[in-house]
Amino acid sequence: MNWNTHLRRAAIGLLHVALRIAPEHAAxxxxxxxxxxxxxxxxxxxxxxxxxxxxxxxxxxxxALLIPRQxxxxxxxxxxxxxxxxxxxxxxxxxxxxxxxxxxxxxxxPTFRDGLNLVVSxxxxxxxxxxxxxxxxxxxxxxxxxxxxxxxxxxxxxxxxAAPLAxxxxxxxxxxxxxxxFIHANVFPAPPESRARRLELLxxxxxxxxxxxxxxxxxxxxxxYQMDAYKDPQWLDAMQHAMASxxxxxxxxxxxxxxxxFGPTPGAGNPFDNLxxxxxxxxxxxxxNGYASFLQQQGEGAASRDARQQAARxxxxxxxxxxxxxxxxxxxxxxxxxxxxxxIAFSHLQPLLTALGQAQEAQAADNAARLLAKQFGSxxxxxxxxPFLRATALAVNFLADLxxxxxVLLAAAGIMFALGxxxxxxxxxxxxxxxxxxxxxxxxxxxxxxxxxxxxxALRDNPLDFGAMLPVASLDLGPALLTxxxxxxxxxxxxxxxxxxxxxxxVWLSLRAFQHRAA
Amino acid sequence: MKSPRMSLQTLSVLACFFARPSGWRYGYxxxxxxxxxxxxLYPILMRLAKCKMLDTRWVTSEKGVPPRHMxxxxxxxxxxxxxxLNRSAAAARAIxxxxxxxxx
Numbered sequence: 001m002n003w004n005t006h007l008r009r010a011a012i013g014l015l016h017v018a019l020r021i022a023p024e025h026a027a028x029x030x031x032x033x034x035x036x037x038x039x040x041x042x043x044x045x046x047x048x049x050x051x052x053x054x055x056x057x058x059x060x061x062x063x064a065l066l067i068p069r070q071x072x073x074x075x076x077x078x079x080x081x082x083x084x085x086x087x088x089x090x091x092x093x094x095x096x097x098x099x100x101x102x103x104x105x106x107x108x109x110p111t112f113r114d115g116l117n118l119v120v121s122x123x124x125x126x127x128x129x130x131x132x133x134x135x136x137x138x139x140x141x142x143x144x145x146x147x148x149x150x151x152x153x154x155x156x157x158x159x160x161x162a163a164p165l166a167x168x169x170x171x172x173x174x175x176x177x178x179x180x181x182f183i184h185a186n187v188f189p190a191p192p193e194s195r196a197r198r199l200e201l202l203x204x205x206x207x208x209x210x211x212x213x214x215x216x217x218x219x220x221x222x223x224x225y226q227m228d229a230y231k232d233p234q235w236l237d238a239m240q241h242a243m244a245s246x247x248x249x250x251x252x253x254x255x256x257x258x259x260x261x262f263g264p265t266p267g268a269g270n271p272f273d274n275l276x277x278x279x280x281x282x283x284x285x286x287x288x289n290g291y292a293s294f295l296q297q298q299g300e301g302a303a304s305r306d307a308r309q310q311a312a313r314x315x316x317x318x319x320x321x322x323x324x325x326x327x328x329x330x331x332x333x334x335x336x337x338x339x340x341x342x343x344i345a346f347s348h349l350q351p352l353l354t355a356l357g358q359a360q361e362a363q364a365a366d367n368a369a370r371l372l373a374k375q376f377g378s379x380x381x382x383x384x385x386x387p388f389l390r391a392t393a394l395a396v397n398f399l400a401d402l403x404x405x406x407x408v409l410l411a412a413a414g415i416m417f418a419l420g421x422x423x424x425x426x427x428x429x430x431x432x433x434x435x436x437x438x439x440x441x442x443x444x445x446x447x448x449x450x451x452x453x454x455x456x457x458a459l460r461d462n463p464l465d466f467g468a469m470l471p472v473a474s475l476d477l478g479p480a481l482l483t484x485x486x487x488x489x490x491x492x493x494x495x496x497x498x499x500x501x502x503x504x505x506x507v508w509l510s511l512r513a514f515q516h517r518a519a
Numbered sequence: 520m521k522s523p524r525m526s527l528q529t530l531s532v533l534a535c536f537f538a539r540p541s542g543w544r545y546g547y548x549x550x551x552x553x554x555x556x557x558x559x560l561y562p563i564l565m566r567l568a569k570c571k572m573l574d575t576r577w578v579t580s581e582k583g584v585p586p587r588h589m590x591x592x593x594x595x596x597x598x599x600x601x602x603x604l605n606r607s608a609a610a611a612r613a614i615x616x617x618x619x620x621x622x623x
Binding site for chain 2: 029031032033034035036037038039040048049050051052053055056
């Protein structure tokens with residue numbers, strides 16, 4: 001046999017190189033494959049044989065680097081983590097350091113930092129950790145007589161502190177009265193005392209801007225959260241005023257202008273606050289539907305034609321209010337509600353007009369209701385569909401938790417290593433596996449959080465981009481969105497606890513699994 | 520030591536040994552008989568040897584030619600393989616070492 005051709009020599013050379021770097025337990029098998037080479041007739045088959053051997057040896061070399069080999073003699077019978085073993089392989093330490101260094105390098109990527117910032121900002125331990133900052137800003141602004149900064153701070157404080165500060169800012173500059181629209185209790189449902197304060201501010205706002213429907217709608221929304229709120233005279237009065245209003249201005253443009261004077265959009269780092277900060281409390285679709293049914297029943301049951309016509313006029317006004325909201329509303333939320341409001345009004349108007357003998361108008365109302373229902377059903381869906389949003393937000397949060405757990409484990413092992421416990425099995429396992437898990441979770445996090453980081457950037461560019469706000473906020477609300485009570489902080493923290501514990505448990509179980517496999 | 524997972528490839532390798540239980544076999548010879556590439560065959564041989572189902576030895580033939588590694592089924596390997604005779608027969612049929620059912 002001729003085994004001195006170029007191809008044959010290349011095959012032998014390849015196997016020799018692989019043998020040089022292969023761990024001893026695999027090298028024996030590499031030599032076995034080398035021993036077969038001269039007996040393979042075809043040069044190409046010999047090369048194929050050698051390449052198969054190179055692949056096998058490379059796999060074992062990589063495994064030996066990542067997982068220190070446990071020979072039968074080296075493994076003690078105990079399965080506990082804190083027993084002593086032989087000293088660590090230098091290659092293990094090098095691979096561990098390389099993985100940690102690569103993970104830290106990823107932190108330099110702006111997209112990674114944006115994503116991490118979004119997630120970490122949701123890990124609040126108190127409802128508003130920045131309260132002290134806004135208090136100081138408001139206090140300093142008051143000393144300097146800066147009404148705009150006072151208004152800016154007030155919109156970020158809890159309502160008990162925000163209301164008096166906002167009132168003092170408005171006393172200095174009445175053109176800032178619109179800020180009353182954004183003084184919220186950041187919990188739902190708001191406690192009764194804060195609702196009273198908010199209604200007081202909204203009453204002042206409605207006096208300042210009497211032709212605008214928005215303050216009245218907000219008064220109605222704050223009067224009662226119940227489905228039968230329309231039975232409340234205060235709610236009815238507020239809605240009557242809203243329906244009679246000549247304009248619709250949600251003040252969002254003014255707010256964005258004010259925010260831009262203070263640099264990057266505050267709250268972009270904390271999506272939950274951002275979402276709440278721009279939230280317009282409006283009457284619910286359920287309440288409006290109940291109100292329309294009530295008007296329809298009132299009209300159909302009325303003895304006089306005038307009373308029936310009065311009920312029909314109310315429904316026309318409701319439809320008109322929906323149209324104004326559609327024309328001037330600046331957010332998707334208002335667009336959604338306006339369509340619903342118009343559809344509710346027209347669908348309840350149709351039977352009433354029929355009863356009044358106005359067949360043509362009844363037909364027009366019916367057609368309008370059908371058209372709106374059709375549009376409503378085919379409204380362009382946000383690409384961030386909810387189930388996808390929930391799943392990816394949870395994945396991003398889980399990966400972030402995993403990274404944190406890895407860092408904690410590495411820190412613990414690092415301390416033990418420095419204290420001389422380098423031969424403890426715990427240290428060995430953490431250094432062998434956790435850096436790999438860390439790197440994998442960092443890479444996974446970069447990929448999973450990338451669209452969220454892009455959305456955060458879009459939100460910084462345009463704070464009214466509600467399409468971007470939903471995904472950004474979902475990183476904060478992700479777990480809570482699974483329950484529909486997404487404004488209850490206690491649910492939020494409960495879910496964080498569940499995720500954090502699950503992450504640590506996963507890391508622990510992975511370590512145990514590797515431990516048993518190695519043993 | 521735990522027995523290796525009996526994949527079809529593992530069974531086909533064992534079937535080769537089963538055909539000549541006491542004989543020593545070369546790696547390339549096994550590769551030709553089973554049709555397995557070196558990257559698939561040798562991990563199987565490694566696992567079988569680790570589980571003491573195979574004996575191994577080195578044989579030097581002529582000067583300047585590397586020694587060859589040879590393999591033989593141990594009694595443990597033989598009994599382990601016999602336990603799953605039906606599967607082994609199927610594997611043997613699959614690789615043409617035994618006639619197909621209903622065949623000659």
